[in-house]
Amino acid sequence: MLLVQNVSKVYPLYRTPWDRIRELNPLHSHGLHTDFWALRDVSFRVERGEVVSLVGPNGCGKSTLLQIVSGILQPTQGRVVTRGRIAALLELGAGFNPEFSGRENIFINGEIMGIGRAEMERNLPAIEAFAEIGEFIHRPVKEYSSGMYVRLAFSAAIHVSPDILIVDEALSVGDAVFANRCIRKFEELREKKTTILFVSHDLGLVKQLSNRVIFLLNGQIQAEGEPKHVINQYIGVVLERQKAYEKQDGRPGLTASFRHGDGSSEVAEASLLNNTGRPCAVVESGETVTVRVRAVFRERRAQPMVGILIRNRIGMDVYGTNTRIEQVESSAIFEAGEEMEIDFTFECWLTPQQYTVTVATQHPDGSSHDWLDDVITFDVVSQRVAAGVVDLRAKIECRKLAARV
Numbered sequence: 196m197l198l199v200q201n202v203s204k205v206y207p208l209y210r211t212p213w214d215r216i217r218e219l220n221p222l223h224s225h226g227l228h229t230d231f232w233a234l235r236d237v238s239f240r241v242e243r244g245e246v247v248s249l250v251g252p253n254g255c256g257k258s259t260l261l262q263i264v265s266g267i268l269q270p271t272q273g274r275v276v277t278r279g280r281i282a283a284l285l286e287l288g289a290g291f292n293p294e295f296s297g298r299e300n301i302f303i304n305g306e307i308m309g310i311g312r313a314e315m316e317r318n319l320p321a322i323e324a325f326a327e328i329g330e331f332i333h334r335p336v337k338e339y340s341s342g343m344y345v346r347l348a349f350s351a352a353i354h355v356s357p358d359i360l361i362v363d364e365a366l367s368v369g370d371a372v373f374a375n376r377c378i379r380k381f382e383e384l385r386e387k388k389t390t391i392l393f394v395s396h397d398l399g400l401v402k403q404l405s406n407r408v409i410f411l412l413n414g415q416i417q418a419e420g421e422p423k424h425v426i427n428q429y430i431g432v433v434l435e436r437q438k439a440y441e442k443q444d445g446r447p448g449l450t451a452s453f454r455h456g457d458g459s460s461e462v463a464e465a466s467l468l469n470n471t472g473r474p475c476a477v478v479e480s481g482e483t484v485t486v487r488v489r490a491v492f493r494e495r496r497a498q499p500m501v502g503i504l505i506r507n508r509i510g511m512d513v514y515g516t517n518t519r520i521e522q523v524e525s526s527a528i529f530e531a532g533e534e535m536e537i538d539f540t541f542e543c544w545l546t547p548q549q550y551t552v553t554v555a556t557q558h559p560d561g562s563s564h565d566w567l568d569d570v571i572t573f574d575v576v577s578q579r580v581a582a583g584v585v586d587l588r589a590k591i592e593c594r595k596l597a598a599r600v
Contacts, residue, residue, distance in 0.1 A: 197264065197359055197390055199471075202273035204234040204259055204414075208361045225599065233259045234331075234414045237273070237446040245329045246381070248401040248422070250429050256451065257394045260411070261285055261363050264517035279358025279390075280308065282350055293527035294336035296346050297328065300336055304351050325376065326350040326488040346373055360384060362393040362501050374509070375582065378404065396510055398426050398477070398574040399548035423576065430476045451553075451567035459496055460529070460564040462557045464489035467571050478543050480577035480586050490530040490565065499529060499564065501537045504553040506569070511549065512570055517557070544586050545575045 207228035209215045214227040234256045239407075251255045260397045262268040264275050265283040301322055307317035320448030323332055326346040326413045331339060339347070351359065381404050384391060395401050401408060401422060408425040410418040418428045464530060467486040469475040478484055486503050518524075519536065529535060552571035555562040579586065 196243050196276075196278045197392065198276040199260075199264065200232055200236060200274050201238050202237045202258075202260070202275065203232065203261060203262065204268065205271045206233060234263075234270070234416050237411075237414075239409060239416065239419065241390050241392060243390055245406050246385055246393075246404055248405040248408045249392070249394045250396075250398070250401060250408055250426065251417075252433065255411040256321060256414040257411055258363055259286065261361050261392065261394060265361055270326055273347060273511060277359055280356070281359045281361065282308065282352040282355055282357035283361040284345075284352045285361070285363045291336050291344070291348065294335055296334055297326075297336055297339070300347075301351050305355065307471040308355055310355055315355075322347075322350045325354065325380070325448065326556065327373075327485045341343065341407055342373070348378060353384065357389060359390045359392070362391070364396065397549045398430075399576060402574075402576050403547050403580065410560065424518060427477065427573075433476075449567060451570045451572055453568040456556070456565040457561035458565065459558075460565055461488045461493040462488060462493045462556060462565045462570075463491045463534070464552055465552070465554045465570045467573050475573070476509040477564055477574050477576060478538045478545075480543065480545060480547065480575050481588075482543055483540065484543045484598055486554070486556050486571070488539075488556075489536045491534050492531055493509045495528065495530050496558075496564070497528045498559050499577070500557040500559065500561075501535070502555050502557065503539050504555075505524075506551050506553065507584050508549045508551075511584070513545065517555075518558075543575060544588070546581045546584055546586050547575050547577045549574050550582070572589065 205230065207226075208231050208515045209218075209228045218227045226308070237256075237260060238248075249260065251257055256264035259268065261283070262285060264271050264277070265281060266275075267283075267285070275352060280427065291332070292303065298319070301319065302312060302315050305312070305318075306406060326332070326349075327342075328339070328343045331343060332347075336344065336347070349362075352362075378400070381391065385404075391404075393404075395423050396490045407420065408422045409416055410429045416450055417432070418425045449462065463485065466474050466487050467476070468487055469480075470483045473484075475484070488501050488503070489502065490499075492499075500517050500519050502515065502520075504515035505513045507513055516539070523537075536548065550573055553566070555566040557566075558564065
């Protein structure tokens with residue numbers, strides 16, 4: 196059980212380090228700092244065996260709250276009550292000594308949690324098997340990759356039979372195999388009535404694993420309740436902020452992780468539309484959606500191609516196509532200043548997780564006019580659970596056969 200009562204955390208902010216010292220002078224009648232409230236009057240309760248996720252934009256107080264619950268930070272006001280052993284994975288390799296081997300750090304981690312060496316010896320084979328880092332278990336962790344780091348840290352945290360597990364974005368570093376393994380472990384811990392509090396920006400994962408979601412904004416609870424309703428509110432806030440930024444910036448709101456091309460045409464709009472034609476960021480598995488791409492030509496071009504590419508959250512290509520593959524003939528020639536709009540409509544039979552869409556306008560030889568990586572981000576949700584990235588909705592027939600003599 197976990198109880199958070201009226202927790203607040205304030206940090207004094209100084210213009211210069213010298214002001215911190217000057218403020219100690221009793222002759223100063225007023226402070227030289229301003230108060231920054233990372234958290235303000237946060238209260239909630241997590242019951243035994245419940246999985247609760249914290250969502251919200253960067254800087255909203257999620258990590259600060261997890262550190263307070265874990266006992267790393269003390270709240271300015273309020274209190275946290277926990278019952279049982281707490282295992283926390285808050286930062287990549289937090290608590291690991293880089294000079295010690297993975298094996299040595301496992302035992303140190305156990306001692307910190309009050310677990311005897313004999314018990315950790317019994318847990319060690321399971322920890323090694325789950326982390327799957329091979330002989331690197333005997334090497335100093337400073338030699339580990341980020342993926343190896345997080346695999347070992349996560350494995351060490353979950354194999355000590357915690358009553359409360361606290362995780363901050365641990366699954367964002369691992370590969371697809373490790374991420375699926377962690378999801379199965381989460382479900383196993385939930386069946387064992389382990390209380391789980393975790394932070395993730397993967398909204399599909401949040402919906403899949405959580406019993407309840409808490410939306411933090413500016414250090415306060417903005418919404419709390421059923422995952423799909425709270426996440427819809429969160430997405431609404433994100434979209435409103437993006438619209439405000441676009442209006443202030445005065446440019447189309449296309450933000451790509453990487454953009455390249457010769458600029459002979461420019462993608463002016465890339466949007467994901469639901470089956471009613473409205474922009475969306477959350478899609479029900481199987482729902483008909485449309486990726487709309489609008490391009491403006493800066494130079495005269497003949498027989499341009501337009502394409503899309505869907506990737507999952509670890510960057511694996513899931514599906515891609517273009518107007519040439521689909522044998523869609525665009526107008527032969529576009530003059531400078533003319534526009535082209537292309538709709539890619541399909542049934543989105545993807546499994547619940549987060550995806551991105553890359554869009555591009557291209558020459559007939561495949562070289563780019565304008566290529567925008569990961570310009571659209573969306574989440575797929577479903578009541579069904581399926582492995583991989585595609586839900587093929589298999590029809591299953593089960594028959595009882597007579598024993599063979």
